[in-house]
Amino acid sequence: MRLFKLLFISAMVLVFGFSGMASAGTLDDVKAKGFIQAGVNGDLFGFGKPDEKGIWRGLDVDTARAVAAAVFGDASKVKFTPLTAKTRFTALQSGEIDILTRNCTVTLTRDTALGLDFCQVNYYDGQGFLVPKKMGLKSAYQLDGATVCVLPGTTTEMNVADFFRSNSMKMKPVVIENTAELAKAFFAGRCDCLTSDASQLAGTRSVSPNPDDYVILPEIISKEPLAPAVRHGDNQWKDIVNWAILATINAEELGITSKNVDEMLKSKDPIIQRFLGVSPGNGQALGLDEKFAYNIIKQVGNYGEIFERNVGVNTPLGIERGLNALWTKGGLMYSPPFK
């Protein structure tokens, strides 16, 4: 079925040839239709998946909502398209979606040969291994000769092959396209280990029949900076997405949350006044409302709030901030000044 979707999108590209994209910038298109079409995962707990009431939840989903809040002043003006790892880039290239926030790793090939532009990273991830506890493994370097369950259509397949090759170890991949089927095969013992981004392993582990039977090995074998992507060449749209994400980080740096943002409007601090649009300039430069940052923080929250709500220690995923903490707290999240 996914193949058909891929074929279908390819056929669309063939027939319509990216029609209507050269006519106007994405910002004008989005304003004209009144909402943003965002491509998301659809099946990944904590990043992009509808809850039991059908409301989309996740870190990537909230990123798209932040952009909608910046453009329309209304975080709900966004529609979501669930995409597989295989179809995601084609969907963006063909204009089916306006922004791709689907836990995509930034790589050189994707940034260049695929005609995409990546924005500010919204989650720093890395690939790890999930193994059954009873195997008694302490390190990924003990995995020589192992059978490895992998999800296709990701950087994961290449990373795991690179890791085994560079350590002169042998591996046998079992590649299953459906996340749920892959997890089932792993839990039944078809593979010795499951490899994926550490955040996804935490999600998979949390849905296993008995989460305590499985451990994530300490080695992180790759860098996976996950970032939203837009089409190459639309600089204004890229700026908007970029600064919408940076606004959530900057707000956390400044101690502004969705709770206190209204009080912060009265702040005498010129940095905060500029950031929230009390003293104008930033909005106009981006082609947005002066209150864009205020709207994002008020409706979606700062980065810390978004993180804790979707993947943090109090969620079933239970992920620590780690690399995703602010730079002042030993992490990598850092926003250039809003001026």
Add this chain to the structure above:
Amino acid sequence: MTGINNNVQSDKISFWYDPDKRSILYQMGTLVMVGLLGYYLLSNILSNLERQSIATGFGFLQKESSFEIGESLISYSAADSYARALLVGVLNTLIVSFIGVVLTVILGTFIGVARLSKNWIVKKLAAIYIEIFQDIPVLLQLFFWYAFFYEMLPSPRQALNPVSGVFMSNRGVVFPVPVFDKTYIFMAVALATGCILVFLLRRWARARQEKTGALFPLFKVSIAILIGLPLLVWWLGGAPTQIDVPVLTGFNFQGGVNVSPEFSALLLGLVLYTAAFVAEVVRAGIQSVGHGQTEAAMSLGLKPSRVLNLVILPQALRVIVPPLTSQMLNLTKNSSLAVAIGYPDFVSVAGTTINQTGQAIEGVAMIMAVYLFFSLLTSAFMNWYNKAIAIIER
């Protein structure tokens, strides 16, 4: 008819009223339109891809693939090129389709004949089989068999050991194989020679039967030649007996040959599903031969087996072959569902290639080309076979 008329009256008919010339004109017009459409699509893709600065062309085939493939008939590693990775995928598709088609025809024929059996239980069992396997979507059947293999069988450390050297676990079935020896090549040559000998023998036996009426025990002699000749060569070559026995080391068995659960599940699912359709095709073919034919043959005093072989099957095959071809094509195309249960077939490998290189149009074009090629090849072979068994008027 028109041709003859035209020759006689060609001077009188004007160009526009000559049906032959007009049809040529129509066909040329259609060809030009299709060509223009193709040109428009292609140039549209290329210009748009260029404007979007998306890479095009098949240059990526030479690049290092950097991903591993679970099972392969030829040596392959992540250091090989995309072209070789895709070749591995093509061979994987080919082997599962080929074995699948052979087993399907055998099983389908068997069940189709059983469906017409005079034994009530056999007849009903065949009918139940056909109804069940025809009515469940093949993807569900594949999931079922795959889950069956990895849920039912134990882990490698507790592997079942039904026969010495053979191990069954959720990593597949491993069994010992002889270590390679030069003698085996000569044995293969001996087997090929045996086949030619049997073919010649069959022609001679036929000619003799037509002349004298004497029967020759062809079947028994053929088996003796086909088994005896390679055995003789094996004995002459020093009778090599070294065997590569699988041993459990680390995570899995090393040595021997491993048949993975993915391959087994895919093969089993496709064969059981398609065999149900083939059984119906076979039943319809046999029933299409009038009952009078059987009665006539019996009244000539032929044995039931000879009635089937000499009278019914030659006539039934003409009805069976065309729909059988389409079932074979179905099996080949359904093998692309492998991606759902983790068998690295061509679609699976091409999918990974598309994702890593981002060249979806080239990748999808290759998928279409490969399946088209397989289908045309199967059709060509079956059409040839259909012609060979057609009624030869004497």
